Amino acid sequence: AAPAAAQDTVTWKVQSHWPGSSSSYTDSLGRIKRVLEERTDGRLKLQLYEAGALFKAKETFNAVSRGILEMGTISPSYAQDKVSLAGIASGLPFAFRNVWEAAYFHQNMGFEQMLRDEAAEHGVYWATDKVYPTEMVVKNPIESWEDFTSLKIRSSGALQNFLTEAGAAASYIPGGELYTALDSGIVDGAHWGASQGAYSMGLYEVAKYHVQPALNIAGTDVIIVSQKALDKLPEDMQKIVKDALNEQFWVRTNEYQYKERITLAKAIAEQEVQVNVLPDEVQDKLVATAQKMWDEEGKRSENAQKALDMLKSYLSDLGYL
Amino acid sequence: MSIEVLTLLFFGALLFFLLLGLPLAFVLGGVSVVFLYFTWGFDSFYMVASQIWGTMESFTLVAIPLFVFMAMILERTGVARDLYRMMHLWCGGLRGGLALGTLGICAVFAAMVGISGAAVVAMGTIALPSMLERGYDKSMALGVINTGGGWGILIPPSILMILYALITGVSVGQMFAAGIMPGILLMVLTAIYIIVRCHLQPELAPALPKEERGTWPEKLRALRAVLLPIGVVVMVLGSIIGGITTPTEAAAMGVLGALISAAVYKQFKWSILQEAAIRTFKLTGMIMWILFAAHAFSAAYQSMGAQELIEGLMNMVPGGPWGIIIAMMVIVFLLAMVLDPVGIMLITLPVFMPIVESLGFDPIWFGILFVINMEIGYMTPPFGFNLFYLKGIVPPSITMKDIYKSIIPFVIVEIIGIILIMIFPEIATWLPDLFF
Amino acid sequence: MGVMIAAFMRGVTRLNDVVGRWIALLVFAMFAFLLLEVGFRYLFNSPTVWTNELTQMLFGIYAVMSGGYIMAHRGHVNVDLLHSHLAPRKRAVLDIVTSAVFFIFTLALLWFGIDMARESMSSWETSYSAWNPPIWPVKLAIPVGTALLVLQGLVKLLEDIAVAFNLDYYTPEESDSEGEQL
Ligand code: NA
Ligand code: NA
Numbered sequence: 001a002a003p004a005a006a007q008d009t010v011t012w013k014v015q016s017h018w019p020g021s022s023s024s025y026t027d028s029l030g031r032i033k034r035v036l037e038e039r040t041d042g043r044l045k046l047q048l049y050e051a052g053a054l055f056k057a058k059e060t061f062n063a064v065s066r067g068i069l070e071m072g073t074i075s076p077s078y079a080q081d082k083v084s085l086a087g088i089a090s091g092l093p094f095a096f097r098n099v100w101e102a103a104y105f106h107q108n109m110g111f112e113q114m115l116r117d118e119a120a121e122h123g124v125y126w127a128t129d130k131v132y133p134t135e136m137v138v139k140n141p142i143e144s145w146e147d148f149t150s151l152k153i154r155s156s157g158a159l160q161n162f163l164t165e166a167g168a169a170a171s172y173i174p175g176g177e178l179y180t181a182l183d184s185g186i187v188d189g190a191h192w193g194a195s196q197g198a199y200s201m202g203l204y205e206v207a208k209y210h211v212q213p214a215l216n217i218a219g220t221d222v223i224i225v226s227q228k229a230l231d232k233l234p235e236d237m238q239k240i241v242k243d244a245l246n247e248q249f250w251v252r253t254n255e256y257q258y259k260e261r262i263t264l265a266k267a268i269a270e271q272e273v274q275v276n277v278l279p280d281e282v283q284d285k286l287v288a289t290a291q292k293m294w295d296e297e298g299k300r301s302e303n304a305q306k307a308l309d310m311l312k313s314y315l316s317d318l319g320y321l
Numbered sequence: 322m323s324i325e326v327l328t329l330l331f332f333g334a335l336l337f338f339l340l341l342g343l344p345l346a347f348v349l350g351g352v353s354v355v356f357l358y359f360t361w362g363f364d365s366f367y368m369v370a371s372q373i374w375g376t377m378e379s380f381t382l383v384a385i386p387l388f389v390f391m392a393m394i395l396e397r398t399g400v401a402r403d404l405y406r407m408m409h410l411w412c413g414g415l416r417g418g419l420a421l422g423t424l425g426i427c428a429v430f431a432a433m434v435g436i437s438g439a440a441v442v443a444m445g446t447i448a449l450p451s452m453l454e455r456g457y458d459k460s461m462a463l464g465v466i467n468t469g470g471g472w473g474i475l476i477p478p479s480i481l482m483i484l485y486a487l488i489t490g491v492s493v494g495q496m497f498a499a500g501i502m503p504g505i506l507l508m509v510l511t512a513i514y515i516i517v518r519c520h521l522q523p524e525l526a527p528a529l530p531k532e533e534r535g536t537w538p539e540k541l542r543a544l545r546a547v548l549l550p551i552g553v554v555v556m557v558l559g560s561i562i563g564g565i566t567t568p569t570e571a572a573a574m575g576v577l578g579a580l581i582s583a584a585v586y587k588q589f590k591w592s593i594l595q596e597a598a599i600r601t602f603k604l605t606g607m608i609m610w611i612l613f614a615a616h617a618f619s620a621a622y623q624s625m626g627a628q629e630l631i632e633g634l635m636n637m638v639p640g641g642p643w644g645i646i647i648a649m650m651v652i653v654f655l656l657a658m659v660l661d662p663v664g665i666m667l668i669t670l671p672v673f674m675p676i677v678e679s680l681g682f683d684p685i686w687f688g689i690l691f692v693i694n695m696e697i698g699y700m701t702p703p704f705g706f707n708l709f710y711l712k713g714i715v716p717p718s719i720t721m722k723d724i725y726k727s728i729i730p731f732v733i734v735e736i737i738g739i740i741l742i743m744i745f746p747e748i749a750t751w752l753p754d755l756f757f
Numbered sequence: 758m759g760v761m762i763a764a765f766m767r768g769v770t771r772l773n774d775v776v777g778r779w780i781a782l783l784v785f786a787m788f789a790f791l792l793l794e795v796g797f798r799y800l801f802n803s804p805t806v807w808t809n810e811l812t813q814m815l816f817g818i819y820a821v822m823s824g825g826y827i828m829a830h831r832g833h834v835n836v837d838l839l840h841s842h843l844a845p846r847k848r849a850v851l852d853i854v855t856s857a858v859f860f861i862f863t864l865a866l867l868w869f870g871i872d873m874a875r876e877s878m879s880s881w882e883t884s885y886s887a888w889n890p891p892i893w894p895v896k897l898a899i900p901v902g903t904a905l906l907v908l909q910g911l912v913k914l915l916e917d918i919a920v921a922f923n924l925d926y927y928t929p930e931e932s933d934s935e936g937e938q939l
Binding site for chain 2: 063067185205
């Protein structure tokens with residue numbers, strides 16, 4: 001199709017994978033909507049839809065790829081059958097130790113570009129919204145390796161395998177039943193993002209220990225744009241969209257860190273939550289298990305192996321391997 | 322075309338084809354596809370397939386076939402029949418005794434399930450044949466099951482309350498606690514209605530003739546009939562409260578209990594189990610195809626801009642804070658005619674919650690009103706999911722008109738309940754304030 | 758011609774009946790797997806990665822494959838306010854008209870269900886959960902289940918046409934005309 005004339009107004013349907021109450025819905029999607037409308041003088045409008053309104057989270061990549069939706073947000077794991085790097089993007093356990101390290105890996109070492117190239121094969125423009133940690137909450141503090149291995153943890157995806165491999169009993173429970181499951185003791189720990197996620201799900205009401213360090217740090221939220229929709233915009237607007245998405249990564253990664261800390265402080269003050277730092281013995285054993293599992297991710301494709309090698313050499317440079 | 326006009330056409334088309342007698346599932350699906358074509362284009366039909374896939378992936382729905390299967394086994398093996406015989410012997414002199422007993426079983430069932438369709442169908446299976454056999458008026462029998470079966474989402478555990486908490490950011494525990502007293506209130510009000518009505522019109526719920534009421538030894542022997550159902554309830558509720566299973570998995574414990582009961586009754590036979598399985602398949606499939614289409618319908622309506630409509634409506638409402646609350650209740654009630662709960666919450670709550678909070682109302686209290694209202698929407702004519710689920714299990718002699726007529730007094734009772742909770746918010750807020 | 762139509766109608770209905778009778782038994786499997794998971798987790802403290810997901814997948818197939826069977830047994834509920842006042846012929850004419858809405862829905866679903874299944878099968882899609890089973894068979898169940906429903910809808914349409922125009926390839930049976938007793 002011909003590019004839209006410069007004065008035309010374009011409205012994009014945007015399906016979120018966040019519920020409307022999630023801080024990221026306003027902070028990430030609300031922000032990008034505002035920024036794009038401002039910088040295009042109102043020529044590009046975003047119509048936002050909450051998680052599940054039009055498409056279920058796992059279907060959003062397909063819908064954007066087909067051009068039915070112009071834009072969406074996903075977690076990389078929802079695109080795993082299309083993007084072979086998605087497994088690494090959703091986070092290898094105990095790889096990065098600080099958020100900035102993951103940010104540097106994405107933007108300065110070229111991992112983000114590798115993801116973008118893979119997604120482009122499906123007509124999707126990939127832009128990581130932010131990198132942030134995934135942290136666990138538990139009902140009783142973990143003070144020894146035995147405490148850890150006797151845990152029943154609600155988990156999902158790759159982390160579920162990791163926690164099982166490490167010796168805990170990890171099972172998947174859908175979000176809707178998570179609170180009840182923690183409350184009644186079907187599981188005694190869970191991860192749902194980090195402190196903001198746990199707070200929004202009410203998990204601190206029933207699990208008072210916030211475990212650190214993070215299980216992983218990764219680009220777990222991604223904004224995806226249909227290449228077809230992007231191509232229909234005039235050149236200047238295409239540039240505005242791409243620049244705004246690049247800027248979004250840094251703004252949001254930083255802001256999210258701030259909000260994590262604020263939320264944890266609030267949980268500590270109001271709900272008597274305590275931070276449970278894993279004992280060295282436990283950390284060492286978890287790291288050892290994790291490193292054994294990373295190699296699995298490399299086997300998905302040549303590209304994944306390349307990214308894994310890049311990651312390992314980066315971590316060696318940082319002195320972690 | 323504006324969303325106001327679209328809404329009228331969309332819902333109008335729905336009602337039109339329903340009245341023409343096309344099954345609900347196909348009306349919802351077909352109307353969605355037609356409107357999607359005109360508002361979004363051919364490619365958007367992918368959304369319909371995608372919504373069906375999403376519904377198939379919803380784990381909490383697995384509870385539906387299992388609870389229905391449990392009810393089928395209890396009914397076919399005679400466990401349910403004996404339970405009603407026992408109730409009749411003991412409450413034989415009391416007019417409407419079986420209706421009251423059914424209400425009690427409904428409340429217990431509501432505590433076992435977190436979704437409403439399973440409860441309506443399961444209670445219909447267990448209770449309806451027994452009440453009709455004993456000469457109960459069909460309106461009375463249908464009304465009790467429709468209203469009681471709906472309490473599954475009000476009495477914890479409740480998937481809807483968890484969803485409300487997730488969307489609005491209130492505490493799940495507080496929502497659960499807040500649902501208990503309103504649940505009891507509705508139960509008491511409904512019981513009062515049954516007692517008064519049956520006292521005035523004894524023919525609705527015939528008492529057992531004196532000579533059939535049985536001797537004390539007979540009554541005591543009949544009491545054994547409650548042991549197995551109580552065993553099943555303990556297995557389900559015990560495993561939820563005791564932290565052994567999630568509410569969905571608890572449904573499997575219910576089936577286990579029913580199978581044990583069948584064995585005790587020496588009815589553990591392949592022919593019975595197979596028949597129960599086939600009837601379960603039919604009812605679950607009926608519910609699921611309605612849900613498939615309802616989810617597609619909700620998504621289609623949201624894509625057309627349903628939320629803007631709600632925003633526009635809220636800006637027009639006069640009458641101060643209470644006027645706004647009542648307007649919200651009316652909107653939820655109307656939407657509940659055609660949309661699934663998730664759809665209703667996604668469309669309305671983002672608009673409602675900031676207003677509710679700025680007016681200084683308690684979001685927990687509002688959540689309870691919201692859930693009850695949705696429940697009333699599901700059981701009122703001309704359109705409501707519970708009505709259709711009920712229609713799916715009744716014998717052919719009972720028509721939709723019978724079901725429609727049966728529900729009216731029960732809806733009035735629930736509306737009285739909601740008004741009481743609006744006037745005395747403590748009914749909802751007292752327990753959560755006490756616990757948290 | 759009439760013989761062939763009658764044979765087609767009987768064949769489709771029998772096919773749906775057989776499929777339905779087998780799929781209905783999946784409820785036993787769902788029950789067994791959920792119970793197994795509770796047992797593993799509670800008694801042995803070792804939850805499995807596969808039971809709940811397998812149950813979920815079986816449920817998806819169970820639900821979507823039910824459409825045709827239920828249609829064959831008149832189990833999709835409707836509002837019978839108008840229906841119950843109409844003579845059989847008028848009712849058949851009305852049903853022929855409204856079947857357009859039925860076919861719009863089911864054919865759209867069939868089209869995109871095939872599309873979805875084909876896409877899934879092109880990569881032999883797996884779920885990428887901890888267990889990571891193939892999920893393309895469940896997605897394939899959508900077009901298969903819908904096709905069974907469409908075929909049964911066609912049978913219903915042929916019946917209605919026969920009743921409306923007094924054609925002799927089909928005569929309604931008494932037990933067939935109303936929802937059967939459950
Ligand atoms: Na409940
Ligand atoms: Na209604």
